Amino acid sequence: MTDHARLLNHRTFTELGARERARALLDRGSFRELVDPFERLISPWLPGQGIVTQADDGVVIAKGTLEGEPAVIAAIEGAFQGGSMGEVGGAKIAAALELAAEDNRKGIPTRACLLLETGGVRLQEANLGLAAIAEIQAAIVDLRRYQAVVGVIAGPVGCFGGMSIAAGLCSHLIVTREARLGLNGPQVIEQEAGIEEFDSRDRPFIWSLTGGEQRHATGLADAYVADDLEAVRNEVLRCMAGGPVEQTRSRRHAQYLARLATLGTPCPLLTAADVRDLYKENDQ
Amino acid sequence: MSRGHTWLHALANASEQPGFPASVRVVDGDLAGRRARFIAVVPDASNPFPRARNGEVGVLEGWTLARAVDEAIEADTTREKRALIAVVDVPSQAYGRREEALGIHQALAGAVDSYARARLAGHPVIGLLVGKAMSGAFLAHGYQAQRLVALEDAGVMVHAMGKAAAARITLRSVEELESLAASVPPMAYDLDNYASLGLLWEKLSVQQIESPTADDIARVRDCLAGAVADIDNDTSLGNRLGAANRQASSTVRQRLRAQWA
Amino acid sequence: METLTFQYPAGRPGRTRALVGCVGSGDLEVLLEPADEGQLTIQVITSVNGASHRWQQLFERMFNSQTPPALHIDIHDFGATPGVVRLRLEQGFEEVGHD
Numbered sequence: 001m002t003d004h005a006r007l008l009n010h011r012t013f014t015e016l017g018a019r020e021r022a023r024a025l026l027d028r029g030s031f032r033e034l035v036d037p038f039e040r041l042i043s044p045w046l047p048g049q050g051i052v053t054q055a056d057d058g059v060v061i062a063k064g065t066l067e068g069e070p071a072v073i074a075a076i077e078g079a080f081q082g083g084s085m086g087e088v089g090g091a092k093i094a095a096a097l098e099l100a101a102e103d104n105r106k107g108i109p110t111r112a113c114l115l116l117e118t119g120g121v122r123l124q125e126a127n128l129g130l131a132a133i134a135e136i137q138a139a140i141v142d143l144r145r146y147q148a149v150v151g152v153i154a155g156p157v158g159c160f161g162g163m164s165i166a167a168g169l170c171s172h173l174i175v176t177r178e179a180r181l182g183l184n185g186p187q188v189i190e191q192e193a194g195i196e197e198f199d200s201r202d203r204p205f206i207w208s209l210t211g212g213e214q215r216h217a218t219g220l221a222d223a224y225v226a227d228d229l230e231a232v233r234n235e236v237l238r239c240m241a242g243g244p245v246e247q248t249r250s251r252r253h254a255q256y257l258a259r260l261a262t263l264g265t266p267c268p269l270l271t272a273a274d275v276r277d278l279y280k281e282n283d284q
Numbered sequence: 285m286s287r288g289h290t291w292l293h294a295l296a297n298a299s300e301q302p303g304f305p306a307s308v309r310v311v312d313g314d315l316a317g318r319r320a321r322f323i324a325v326v327p328d329a330s331n332p333f334p335r336a337r338n339g340e341v342g343v344l345e346g347w348t349l350a351r352a353v354d355e356a357i358e359a360d361t362t363r364e365k366r367a368l369i370a371v372v373d374v375p376s377q378a379y380g381r382r383e384e385a386l387g388i389h390q391a392l393a394g395a396v397d398s399y400a401r402a403r404l405a406g407h408p409v410i411g412l413l414v415g416k417a418m419s420g421a422f423l424a425h426g427y428q429a430q431r432l433v434a435l436e437d438a439g440v441m442v443h444a445m446g447k448a449a450a451a452r453i454t455l456r457s458v459e460e461l462e463s464l465a466a467s468v469p470p471m472a473y474d475l476d477n478y479a480s481l482g483l484l485w486e487k488l489s490v491q492q493i494e495s496p497t498a499d500d501i502a503r504v505r506d507c508l509a510g511a512v513a514d515i516d517n518d519t520s521l522g523n524r525l526g527a528a529n530r531q532a533s534s535t536v537r538q539r540l541r542a543q544w545a
Numbered sequence: 546m547e548t549l550t551f552q553y554p555a556g557r558p559g560r561t562r563a564l565v566g567c568v569g570s571g572d573l574e575v576l577l578e579p580a581d582e583g584q585l586t587i588q589v590i591t592s593v594n595g596a597s598h599r600w601q602q603l604f605e606r607m608f609n610s611q612t613p614p615a616l617h618i619d620i621h622d623f624g625a626t627p628g629v630v631r632l633r634l635e636q637g638f639e640e641v642g643h644d
Contacts, residue, residue, distance in 0.1 A: 038576060091536035126450070130422070141400035161419075168387075220390055250390065251354075256390070257351065260386070
């Protein structure tokens with residue numbers, strides 16, 4: 001393929017909505033949405049707070065196939081309420097993963113891919129969002145025993161809060177240059193730790209610590225791909241083809257504790273380069 | 285001593301396991317004739333991470349919880365699985381630059397991973413809420429338990445974010461947030477509203493939560509033993525569903541199942 | 546937040562249902578579903594209060610120039626401009642395949 005043809009063929013992934021992303025990843029013609037927006041299973045909590053709901057509560061669950069194998073994709077719509085996890089959207093993801101695990105116990109090799117575009121818990125549904133995230137996490141750990149569970153953080157919202165922990169549980173995590181991954185949002189950190197430690201308006205600084213490139217370079221993400229539909233899809237397929245991962249990153253406490261022990265007391269404020277050096281030896 | 289630390293010792297009545305950092309205390313005791321590992325995150329004024337000195341769950345705590353639970357899983361692979369009691373008194377996750385740089389989300393995922401695997405392996409896991417159970421800290425320490433038990437006290441609260449920060453982020457005043465929370469159960473900060481969501485297995489009152497009496501300790505231990513018995517062979521989080529204030533969570537599951545195949 | 550309803554004469558039923566847009570800042574979600582011949586009903590839930598007249602004008606301008614297909618339309622609006630509303634409705638009509 002010439003460069004020109006490649007350019008013409010390039011299709012952005014990050015600019016697609018959740019539904020289009022799921023459709024684009026699944027085998028052509030296999031996309032089937034479950035609990036679709038016409039069922040109008042909306043948030044029971046937002047209308048009472050004067051907030052307009054979205055008919056799918058910001059989560060698309062699509063069944064279909066990936067290279068002919070049964071698959072489910074849970075895609076979060078980052079444009080609706082910052083991709084926040086409410087009761088309905090959270091339950092959709094948890095239930096999809098639970099059913100996929102159940103399939104595997106019955107001999108149906110259903111695999112799952114999570115398209116993570118979320119600020120974490122939806123504060124208007126606070127404790128029900130948090131509870132749903134705990135169930136999503138439980139279901140990832142369960143399903144991961146049978147199949148690779150692949151997380152994709154494409155951007156532009158990134159993946160934060162309790163869902164960043166869910167990302168950390170996936171068998172494989174794929175990021176792009178537009179991705180950010182972190183537990184706490186920049187404003188909250190600045191507010192708690194002070195602007196000297198964390199300046200939430202210093203974008204280059206924030207990206208240097210939590211951006212997709214850094215997360216990949218420090219081994220906190222497994223694959224770093226271009227914002228290109230084919231590139232994302234190929235990487236998802238490659239990850240799934242490998243089957244379940246035994247020593248997932250979230251099981252490597254011995255390795256991480258050993259690295260943390262070298263930091264001294266008190267631990268100095270770290271730069272992106274410091275972390276790359278520190279975690280270099282974690283690479284397998 | 286923090287509440288978590290106090291209750292850890294009150295309930296476990298044995299010496300702490302050596303070799304853990306000062307912010308994560310681990311005691312192997314027993315519960316109704318079964319071995320039990322009690323785990324608490326406690327304040328450590330000289331924590332190497334300055335943002336994790338008040339009992340927050342930070343990178344060190346997350347990975348250490350993972351280790352403490354994983355040790356129990358590995359030691360018990362071929363014998364009766366000990367009960368794991370997460371004594372929960374965690375004001376928040378740690379907020380800081382070091383934390384984000386080092387991937388605190390991954391450390392917390394380590395803790396979640398171990399607790400979830402312990403549950404799946406057949407360990408009865410119980411989250412005992414004696415103080416705050418906030419957000420990511422609770423996800424990492426307690427929320428993967430088959431059963432959640434809370435002591436009734438104004439200082440026991442579960443939430444996704446502290447009031448001040450939640451108000452700022454939702455563009456409301458703290459007063460607006462409070463009045464809203466009073467009419468929206470999942471947003472409330474009090475235990476009764478939390479209990480109405482169906483996530484707690486049991487709520488029990490004690491006489492002196494800060495310095496438990498012998499009777500308090502006996503009642504809580506009885507309750508924990510009851511939870512272990514109730515868990516039986518259940519390795520799921522399924523008993524959290526069914527409350528009227530969490531109806532949509534059940535509806536979603538029913539519909540997805542009906543449309544699944 | 547405000548809920549508004551509108552009704553207009555329409556032609557034949559739309560052929561299929563469709564969904565366009567999303568409830569993001571300055572955007573709206575439109576769900577279109579075939580309805581009985583001759584009737585177009587619209588329910589608007591909008592974050593912007595007091596704009597009933599603007600919605601009415603916009604719909605009338607669109608449907609005066611061309612008879613819409615018979616549909617029920619749900620709009621979930623998050624502060625979209627009239628231009629964006631019109632664009633989304635046209636996309637929706639395109640997808641339900643009116644003649």
